[in-house]
Structures are given as C-alpha cells and as structure tokens.
Amino acid sequence: MKMEDIAKMANVSKAAVSLALNGKPGIGQDTRERILRIAKDAGYAAKVKPPAPGKQAKTLLFLAFTNSGIVLEDYYQQPFFRELIQHTEERARSKGYSMLFSSVDMGSFEQEIELIAEENATSAVILLGTNLSREQISLIAGKMPNLVVLDTMYETLPLPFVEINNTMGAYQAASHLHGLGHRDIGYVASSVRIHNFEARKRGFSQALQELGTDLPEPSLFTVAPTVLTVQDSFKTQLSAYKQAKGSYPTALFCENDYIAISVIKTLAELGLGVPEDISVIGFDNIRESIVVTPELTTIHVEKELLARTAVDLLTDSVQENQFSGIKTLVDTSFKERLSCAPIAVRVEGEETSESRV
Structure with a gap:
C-alpha cells in the first residue's frame, strides 16, 4: 500500500x-x-x-x-x-x-x-x-x-x-531580427493558446509595426508547443509558404524554446541550415537551448527572480x-547565441552577410 x-x-x-x-x-x-x-x-x-x-x-x-x-x-x-x-x-x-x-x-x-x-x-x-x-x-x-x-x-x-514581461521579450526578438536586416520574418506560434503567447504575439507585432513592417497572415505558422522532434505539419506549412512566395522566410521567431528546437530539427531535415539559410529565435532560455546545434538565440526569462x-x-x-x-x-533580456545571423544579400552577383539597413 x-x-x-x-x-x-x-x-x-x-x-x-x-x-x-x-x-x-x-x-x-x-x-x-x-x-x-x-x-x-x-x-x-x-x-x-x-x-x-x-x-x-x-x-x-x-x-x-x-x-x-x-x-x-x-x-x-x-x-x-x-x-x-x-x-x-x-x-x-x-x-x-x-x-x-x-x-x-x-x-x-x-x-x-x-x-x-x-x-x-x-x-x-x-x-x-x-x-x-x-x-x-x-x-x-x-x-x-x-x-x-x-x-x-x-x-x-x-x-x-x-x-x-512577455510583450517586452517578443518586442526584443523582433527588433533584433529587423536589426540584422531580416524583413521576410515568420512567426511560429503554439497551437495551444495561453495568455503568455498572446502577449508575445502582441509584442512582436508592435515592434514590427514601429519599424515600418508587419506580420502578414501567410507568415504565421502553427505547431505543437511541447514537442522537441521534427513536426511534419510544420514542413507542410513551410512548403506551402515557399510555393506561394517563391522562397522561405529568412528568419523565424518561435513562441518558446521547445518550438524553436523542434523548428531547427525540422529545418535540418529539409536541408536548410541555421542560421545560414534561416535564423531562429526562441523564448524562455531553458537549459536545453545551449545543447541544440547551433546554440539557440533566445529571450532570457529570469526564472529565479x-x-x-x-x-x-x-x-x-x-x-x-x-x-x-x-x-x-x-x-x-536578450540572449544572443549562434542561431541568428545577418541576412545574406547579393551585391553585384556575389553573396555577402552584411545586414540590410
């Protein structure tokens, strides 16, 4: 007993x-x-x-x-x-x-x-x-x-x-990506909606609006929030995006680190490099964010505080x-690691990694 x-x-x-x-x-x-x-x-x-x-x-x-x-x-x-x-x-x-x-x-x-x-x-x-x-x-x-x-x-x-301060964290993420020259930015949202995620979405959209851009509906992707493995539904959504737009997004913001790690694994299965092809940012700064390859750029949450x-x-x-x-x-606070890079641009037919301004 x-x-x-x-x-x-x-x-x-x-x-x-x-x-x-x-x-x-x-x-x-x-x-x-x-x-x-x-x-x-x-x-x-x-x-x-x-x-x-x-x-x-x-x-x-x-x-x-x-x-x-x-x-x-x-x-x-x-x-x-x-x-x-x-x-x-x-x-x-x-x-x-x-x-x-x-x-x-x-x-x-x-x-x-x-x-x-x-x-x-x-x-x-x-x-x-x-x-x-x-x-x-x-x-x-x-x-x-x-x-x-x-x-x-x-x-x-x-x-x-x-x-x-979820709004602040997502605002920081959008501002960073924009500063690296990214304009074709995707937002990877949790399929399960909670107060925190809605606040993150507001903060991200607010930053982009202030920077003179927006977050169009086709740039919104939806995945399971607690899966660390490849998600086939995300591959399907990415393929549809590429077919409609002619290319993949150059950067993706993910509503938490679980999602970001799953996204990195899914991109690798598609033959896409991070950050060479697509930059990725997460949210939470869990300990696993430094185990994934490349180490994850993320929003640090002061869990002890x-x-x-x-x-x-x-x-x-x-x-x-x-x-x-x-x-x-x-x-x-913003935690910069290796999963983000300035957007690659072409100058006179040659590719460089200078960010657009």
Whole structure:
C-alpha cells in the first residue's frame, strides 16, 4: 500500500495524505480522520505521527493544473517548469518554509477544486497560472484566497500576480531580427493558446509595426508547443509558404524554446541550415537551448527572480496576514547565441552577410 493508493481511496491529493500521516496542519479534521482511518484499515506500514497541537507548520503549497497542452502531467520534468520549481523551492527553504506540491487533472477541474479547497482552504498557495483562464483563477481564489498566481496575469482580477514581461521579450526578438536586416520574418506560434503567447504575439507585432513592417497572415505558422522532434505539419506549412512566395522566410521567431528546437530539427531535415539559410529565435532560455546545434538565440526569462518574487510576496502576506492585489512584471533580456545571423544579400552577383539597413 502506497500513499498514492491511500489518496485514491480517500479521494484526496497525495499532499493531503502526507499532511495527515505526518501530523501536520493544513487539512480539515474530517479529512484527516478519513485518511487515517483508510490508512489503518489498509494496514499502511508507515508510522503515523499524531498532530502537534498548537504548532504552526511553515509550509507553502505549489498548485498546478495539468492538461495535454502546455502544463503536462509530468510538468515538473518540463524544462521551464523544472527550473521554476527548483528556484521556488530553494527560496521557500531559505525563508524557513517547506514546499508541498500538488497537481490536479484539468479534466476534472471543478470536482478537484472542491477537494483541494477542503484540504487547503487556509493554506498559503503559489498557483501556477500558466494554462488557466481568468474564470478558472477567479474560482480557485474564491475557495483558496491566500494565494499568489505565478506565470500569468489578468489585470482585472484583484489578486497578486507575478508574470514574465512577455510583450517586452517578443518586442526584443523582433527588433533584433529587423536589426540584422531580416524583413521576410515568420512567426511560429503554439497551437495551444495561453495568455503568455498572446502577449508575445502582441509584442512582436508592435515592434514590427514601429519599424515600418508587419506580420502578414501567410507568415504565421502553427505547431505543437511541447514537442522537441521534427513536426511534419510544420514542413507542410513551410512548403506551402515557399510555393506561394517563391522562397522561405529568412528568419523565424518561435513562441518558446521547445518550438524553436523542434523548428531547427525540422529545418535540418529539409536541408536548410541555421542560421545560414534561416535564423531562429526562441523564448524562455531553458537549459536545453545551449545543447541544440547551433546554440539557440533566445529571450532570457529570469526564472529565479520570478520564483523569488512570488515566494517573498506570499510569505510577506502570510506574516502580515494581508493579501493584496499586487501585479508584478519581471523584465526579460536578450540572449544572443549562434542561431541568428545577418541576412545574406547579393551585391553585384556575389553573396555577402552584411545586414540590410
């Protein structure tokens, strides 16, 4: 009998089982008694610790809702989230808190919310909001008000948010490509749309408009956002583009590094060199971006600063017993590597790598 089995039998999360078996606060008394009764009846071998009355456990809950789009079931192994979680846990530990992790299947959102809320109604929560809508976050906050939302933002919700400055990052990418002389630029978007991606698209389009160009519909490509391998659908889209325009784009901006790595592999299969034939920029600066060949030019996201800001905001609110609707944007920076180059132009029949101005 494992903790996962007890969690299923009690219809609670694994985190709740851990709290009950270790005598820690953070769940209701009825839930605790139900878990302990099931564990006892099932002959659970681990020693059950009685709750320590009057002792305030310093714990934070990291809550994620998983689906098959962006935040996968094993999201803690996805490069971006893996780094974010690592920094979050380290910051919590430095402030004397332990971090509990709980993930919920989006397919049973409303039912799971009730269970999580019953177990954690008074808990301090870092909610991973990456793939959540405004309505979903509002519903969660109504049941678990002591929270900070990480990695998204809805300006009209009176809640604390900590988000990447997505608009700025994509603006930086478009400006860089334009500065290298690229005018025939493609935009490779995720097929799964979230708040962050929409903000990146706005920032990219804004930069191009200010520079006197635009992003026409044929220059928009769509791919799966969490695939690191060659994508046949992208090859088909590129072929259609070339047939219509007579050539490939000279540069591609990708909404995240996963997409960029997949794009580089797909271009290689088509016999196209990066950056000799097409320059590529990603977004996030995950650790894998320096493993791919060539090393990926990307937008660096301050994941440690995101985590530190969220933890500090949450722990300060706990200490002061006051949760206010603070919105924090964390700026990005440009990370130049080897996947971008000035556009090749022809001068008197000879090709050079000077950028057009």
